[in-house]
Amino acid sequence: MGHAICEELEAHGENFIVIDKNESRTETLRDEKFDASVGDISHKDLIEKISMPPTIFVVSSDILANISFTERVRKQYPNVTIFARAADESTKEELVKKGANHVILSQEIVSNVVYDKIKKLEDSADAQKLLRVLKETEEKLAIIVHDNPDPDALASALALKYIGNGVNVESDILYGRGIGHQENRSFVNLLDIELKKIEDTDLNRYNKYAFIDTVPDANNSASVTPNIIIDHHEVTESIPDADFVLIDANCGSTAAIMTKFIRELNVDIPKEIASALLYGIRSDTQDFTRNTSPADLTAAAYLYPHVNYELLKQITSSVISVGTLNVLGDAIKNRKMRGSYLLSNVGFIRDSDTLSQAADYLLRLEGVTTAVVYGIIEDSGIYISARTKDIRVSMGEVLKEAFKDVGSAGGHNGMAAAQIPLGIFDSVKDKDSLIYLCEEAVTKRFLAVVGAEDEK
Template sequence: MEVVFINNVAKEISATDKTKIKPTYLILGSGSFGFALAKELRELEKDLIIVDKDSQKVETLRDEAYEAIVGDVSDPTLLDRINTKNLAGILILSSDPQANKAALENVRKKVSRDVYCVARAPDVINMQEMETMGADLVIMPPRMVAKSLSRSLERAEAMRRGNKLTQWFEANKGRKLAIVVHDNPDPDAISSALALKTIAASFNVLADIIYQGEIGHQENKAFVNLLDIDLYRAEDVGFTGYENLALVDCSVPGANNSLPLETRVNIIIDHHPIPDAEIDAEFIDIRPNVGASSTIVTKYLQELNVDIDSKLATALLYGIRTDTMDFKRNTDSADLSAASYLYPLSDHDILDQLERPSMSIETLDVLGEAINNRQVTGSYLLSNVGSVRDRDTLPQAADYLLNLEGISTSLVFGVSEDKIFLSGRSNDIRVNLGDVMKRAFGEDAGGGHANAAAAQIELGLFSSAKDRQTLLRLVNEAVVKRFLGAVGVEEADE
């Protein structure tokens, strides 16, 4: 005979008693994990009943005013003692995976599919088996603890970084800040710099965004014009009028940015892989796992409670989308979280306009040259487009060529007056394109992510070529040989 406390009234029931217990949540197994969950549910004022085969443990639970019964979770007759019509959820949480699977099988035979069923598994193999058996959710407690701890550490680290950035701005009120982005900046670099400028303004720090090169890509031009973003060329303003310097979306002075080498930088915020060069600044936040620098600064805006207007939200959301290729490349959960936060704050009419810019004649010409001059070796496609004025046309061509059937990696390159510019794209999980660029063209010349990378090579000895056609031929031979060598392919198909 057992005693069950229902609504604080003790009732004796025998094995043949027709009385049905009516809980909202049924917990099968009251080990440390099951009991911890029961405490949480009771604090939420949920009705529940606990089943455990240990009679002493059941008595202890009853002493603490829990409704509990003695029973084996794998017993096929167990559910006959409970009115399952009122169940919102069944939680199978014993430490015995075989008993849990037997309980799960019993639940799916006797209980409505509308009842949410959670099962505990010790490993991935059992988790997959329980999912196949019909569990709505399968949990592994060690993994849950690890994830929870990881999230807590991330929040603590974010708070520490936010506090450190606050302290830096507090100590530098009244001093002008130059926010330097990489050469020929893209929407991610520009929007990240705009966010840092907004944060600076909240601390009464005057900041300007400075770049070198051209904003050549049609979408980038439309981005700056539609959002009316103020940018200054390095050659026009210089750096002597600024007491502090920040690098955004790049991390090494002089490496694809307008700062002189060895310049002392105060702030560095970037999401690109950490280079081999030594990085030194008062405040450094480099997160290679994140898909966009815009994601990083969005988190700072949230942490520091800085108002985000529609213009800034639109810029940041577009920066995240473009650098992650609409969340299909190098995307982290932080990117999705930031985008979700920015989405309702953004101007979607402007976003629509940004996604449908007109194509320039030069872009069309380069795309045509890239198609006509393609050289294919296996799944690698390389194309020399000849002379280029706008380097932003190269990644557009590389993106387009990657869509061709049988192509997993594309490399498009062209020559300006003094440099060779290369842009690559890959969807081959065996290829880390950033590493390939470094091996092929040097640590200082190339780099990027696993599936999107670029390189710049000084013409050097090539510039002594007798004519332009000879130069382009020599460049083509050298680039193709180095790239294919770096990926382990000897020569291109004829």
């Protein structure tokens, strides 16, 4: 039974350790590349020797040892989810009394069913923990998204605000700079989302802070200690301690995570919230063609019956702005190729959202596998947007490595963004010189990381 569970967990990409008292069996597991250690659950000091994970399986053939170990774990770790093996109905009842969340009868075990039950219990536990943290908000909650929030961030923030309202928690959605993309503006206007700028807000008015679709010090302007962090981007830096943290890089959108919470909490979902979440998922996965996970598809299937289709149609049919068109023209005109890498400096811009639209468009050009578009916002910084269809490249990691000592960056395998403060160019007053130095800095650093300095 234990081996079957190991194989199923590995097949789903889960991290786990195995403890077995049989040294020969442990060696076999190690030969199969499992992280296995020798240990005996009947020894009372075992609990002190291991770092207790959030979910454990107690599936030894010694049923009495399973009962005793389950009791000891439950007393010392009340929040751990315990799956325990029983021999019959009587030992099943005993395990439940001792604190097992789910009891596995040997004759009933099917590994993939067990895995599904694990995820269901974990999802339910996460949702209930989030609700507990929200209920502990004594005054007001600040929901913080990244500086230029996209539909995924806005929909997720709206969902958290809605969940909070259900337990009488008042909240505001805060962002840093601006919303330039025409579809994003339509999204905000049509859904009537009330937003506040961080720079115009006294953050001391709030006693809890939630970072949604972002993490502290990653493309957001809030310098506060988080209580809640929910995100789907890969994170390489350490995350500060918080009351609730859920970062699931296997999801293609944060909206899918928030949809899962709504499902697990069994709350009614208004058409506006459902429409926002579905659009957030579709937007971040490019209509389920980029970084799409089963969680995104499951969330979308749940949301579809609840959405306002006319509202979705209005959002997606928004017109392109003149400013976006001008940036796109500059990106095409100023493009430079290094092998299959396209880089384009569009000079001074007013809205960084236009860069991602230009990068998306340029990636469609023949012979281009990676597009990087960057520009300068006066008195703010250099903004960079990158897209790639090269599966060997993690664009988020590339930008982090390229600009780690001069700015900040983040993203996924196929898309990423970076920002460099203008402070490093304080002595440069001439705009043409600044544009030239910007190009030198961005191009050299990016090409050095991807190993394309000498390509023509």
